[in-house]
Amino acid sequence: MSNRESVSIRSFRVLTGVFLITWLILPLIPLAIWSFAHGWFYPDLLPQTWSLRAWKYALSDTAGVIDSLWLTIGISLAATVLSILVGVPAGRALGMYKFRGKEIVELMILAPTIVPGIAVVLGIHSVFISLGLNNTVWGVILVHLIPTLPYMVLVMAGIFANYDPAFEAQARSLGASSLKTFWYVTLPAIRPGIIVGGLFAFLVSWSQYILTLLIGGGRVETLPLLLFNFATSGRNDITGAIGMIYILPGIVILLLTAKHLSGRSGAVGGFGQI
Amino acid sequence: MTHVSIKGLTKVYPGATEPSLDRLSLEIPTGELTALLGPSGCGKTTTMKMIAGLLEPTSGDVTFDGRSVLQDKPEDRGVVMVFQNYLLFPYMSVADNVGFGLKMRKIDPAEIKRRVGEMLELVKLPDLGDRKPIALSGGQQQRVALARALIVQPNVLLLDEPLSNLDAHLRFEMRDLIRSLQQEMGITTIFVTHDQEEAVVLADRVALILDGQMKQYDKPDVFYKRPVDEATARFFGGHNFINGMSDGQSFDSELGRLILPDNAASGIGKLTFRPENVRIGNAGDGTNSLKATIADVIYLGTQTRLKLRVGDTVLDAVVNPNEIETYGVGDTLPIHLPTSSLWVIQ
Amino acid sequence: MSDRMKIFLLILPAMFIIVVLFFGGLLIGLMRSFNYMPVIGLTEPDFSAYISVFTDKEFYLSFLLTFHIAFTSTVISSILAIGAALLLRRNFVGRRIVNFLFQLNLTVPHLVGAIGMLYLFSQSGSFARLANEFGMIQGPSDFPALVFDPYAIGIILQYVWKEIPFIGVIVLANMQSIGEDYESVARSLGASKWQTFRFVLLPLIFPGVLSASVMVFAFTFGAYEIPAILGANFPAALPVLAYRKYTDVDLAARPEAMAMAIVIALLSALMIYFYVRYSRRRIRG
DSSP states (O other), rough: OOOOOOOHHHHHHHHHHHHHHHHTTTTTTHHHEEEESSOTTTTSSSSSOOOHHHHHHSSSTTTHHHHHHHHHHHHHHHHHHHHHHHHHHHHHHHHHHHOHHHHHHHHHHHHHHHSSSHHHHHHHHHHHHTTTOOHHHHHHHHHHHHHHHHHHHHHHHHHHTTOOOOHHHHHHHTTOHHHHHHHIIIIHHHHHHHHHHHHHHHHHHHHHOHHHHHTTTTTSSSSSHHHHHHHTTTOOHHHHHHHHHHHHHHHHHHHHHHGGGGOOOOOHHGGOOO | OEEEEEEEEEEOOTTTTSSSSEEEEEEEEEOOOOEEEOOOSSHHHHHHHHHHHHOOOSEEEETTTTTEEETTTTHHHHHHEOOOOOOOOOSSSSHHHHHHHHHTHHHHHHHHHHHHHHHHHTTTTOOTTSGGGGGOOHHHHHHHHHHHHHHHSSSEEEEEEETSOHHHHHHHHHHHHHHHHHHHOOOOOEEEEEEEHHHHOOSSSEEEEEEEEEEEEEEEHHHHHSSHHHHHHHHHTOOEEEEEEEESSEEEEEEEEEOTTTTEEEEEEEEEEGGGGOOEEEOTTTTTTEEEEEEEEEEEOOOOEEEETTTEEEEEEEEEEGTTTTTTOOEEEEEOOOOGGGGGEE | HHHHHHHHHHHHHHHHIIIIIIIHHHHHHHHHHHHBBBGGBBBOOHHHHHHHTTTOOOHHHHHHHHHHHHHHHHHHHHHHHHHHHHHHSSSSTTHHHHHHHHHHHHHOOHHHHHHHHHHHHHSSHHHHHHHHHTSSOOSSSOOOOOSTTTTTTHHHHHHHHHHHHHHHHHHHHHHHHSSSSSHHHHTTTTHHHHHIIIIHHHHHHHHHHHHHHHHHHHHHHHHHHHHHHHSSSOOOOHHHHHHHHHHHHHHHHHHHHHEEEEEEHHHHHHHHHHHHHHHHHHHHH
């Protein structure tokens, strides 16, 4: 493609870039400002008084914010780990083999990514009542699997589609046991997929609201539930602080795995080729 | 019908210390089939892209019929490129692919249909108009790509490694097709390849590019008879290089004194001759006769490769297997080097 | 072990979870919407819940509103995402920052963005205050209602904010794997930049855009927390209405909630159908 571009096109690009950058950060700014505000009234553009009291409250023992943080992390981690354990073998089957009914299986696994949670969770709720899984953490983890598992399988299927089983055959013929082969040959090759898929799964679970609300019954108070409550209560400063805390783990995970999310990664590209 | 002139074309990629292409100059007469030959990374694809307008040169000029085209956008230059992987638009039928260029020029659909039909006949794919590219073989896809390119009657046609993806027998078919179409339509054609056989079999003239520099631009046979330097000779499979001194008529070296052809260079240099020009036996008049000992014999089916020792020098020779049937490693035999097969490189 | 057995065992755990939890949940919801639950003694299926729902004006308003939200958000996001991907293909000053922010946006949950939008666009929000500062309005009520409004502008803005990066990342990855050579060919055959985009690039990226759009449509149709925070009370988005009915003190409202949930599920099934039908056919055809 010609690398010759007129000045007007180039400056259009830069302008659009600036606009995009502003637009992407914009909603987060008032949240951040609120968290440091001691009352911020109309029509002030910035708070008259600043204060750390929202943060002090949010980070205190009595507020339950930190507890909620750990709870949410725990639930999301558990859902992610379960998704990995179940999703890797499924991804292998779908990525490496052809079999009768494969398209139907793929569709069934894809369905939860399209059908909204509200359509499913009402039915589950009524059954969980009798199973005693309502208002429990495990009930919530189980129900989080519904949206997280498909993403894991999708990503792993993409990875396994590009994977050459000849490496395993080679290892076996050199005397390695099944377990060793998996550990030394398969795992390193599929690790990028596990990371990307796990990241997606974690984020999907992290941002769940209605599933946790219904199955958790308000007793399992994850961070999004807490945030929602404060947002509708009018305490914008605490909402701001909790909001900042809520987005933090996502940013940390992104920074740690930035290289795996670049556009050229086969895992991400897999989404466009369902 | 375009005369292509490339003057001092240079490309330095951003961040690079060396130019990928260094002052390439070339005059390609109208209607000729020219090969840009060289190993990967030598700059030939870069040159192609600059002719097509897909890349901007750092300096130099490209002119068509005397007019510089550097300011022209790719779609205005009339240069069509056929890529090595053909790049037929996958969701369009063969007919739609071929007619694409005409459709972009807003030509009447009935006229497009007629011309597409003609073109498909020319490339010998008359009934495949409705198929999708994915249903075609590699050779068929290439013909569609050619048809798509030729139908817009470009000023210049650029081909990227046109024969390298094909099996041996398809190569000759495609070679004949490309040559006949090109000559019939008189389109100036440049193709790029790393395979000297492909270059020699297809092109009117060959430009050899090594390390971003053009070494030699000649008809194919000249590269075998009169290579311009050792690197060029080696690229074409030349194997014998003997250091020594020439006085214009004869060459003194470890092999003794050998008679040179007319207009050979004089001074210090290397004598070179191709393995296939080494003759078994003595020449009628005894010119350039040597005694050689066979150091190694490699049977290649249609030829036999020999390593011959003359004094301290080892020569490579390629002969008909019948000629060497009765000889084995360690035997001595007379050989001679015809005058016309010798050349001095400096 | 035969291959068939291997495949079966590999997908068994995943299929088990999905069949039991997902399809099971749908099935139970379906049965309950018909008031049919033999296990607890309801053995007579009836349509009363559906009749209630389909004769309820609120339901239709809600459905239309939700459809409008989903459709508008999806169309705007898709178009702008293609534009963003075209922009990010080439290098320019600040490209790395935009790339990073795109990916950052993916990690920010919808809820946070929705709250941020609330603080920006409400009648006493940041933009209203800016307008006041520049003398454009006198008081909060002079600022147009962008949240809690009947056109769901705030909701759509929030979805667009999140979905442009989502679709954009997918489209960009798609474009990079397709490469630029097809476009080079088209250009050299005489196509202008616009013609090249319309006839060559767009068809090539279309399946990816379509599959992403289907996901976005379904999500924006069925999400709860964003309309709950940014939406008006009447008409409410369908998921909000369904939740309200389900948690109503009157237990008779529950089957109606289930019926609404089934409507939502049917609509997304329709989406899946369209997607499968249209995006797979184009290349194979």
